[in-house]
Amino acid sequence: MAGKKLTPDAIARALGASRVVRLSSRRSKGPLDWFALAQTLQGRLVSRGGRPSDPHWDTKRLVPFSRETWERLSDEAEELSAHGRKVGPAQLAAIFIEERLASWKGRQPGV
Secondary structure, X not given: OOOOOOOHHHHHHHHOOOOOOOOOOOOOOOHHHHHHXXXXXXXXXXOOOXXXXXXXXXXXXXXXXXXXXXXXXXXXXXXXXXXXXXXXXXXXXXXXXXXXXXXXXXXXXXO
């Protein structure tokens, strides 16, 4: 399934489900959410010889975080990096922000 996006409909087909119940995306629901995030990172972050980045990103800004939040982002980025492409805490934060904003507008992130 490498290279294919993991969607609820794809999971339903693979499991032979007769119906799909859409859940609110307000909270993380478990390991599948982190798996989907890891797939998103693999698909969006590309390397051009340096640190992998999303080719659509064209603006850099400084965003303040509490120490606790930054440590959590760092820990999660390290964990996700162990399963594929290296990701930094700021990249993870950017993906979170873009995905949340996209869900409010009903659009795909990075598009």
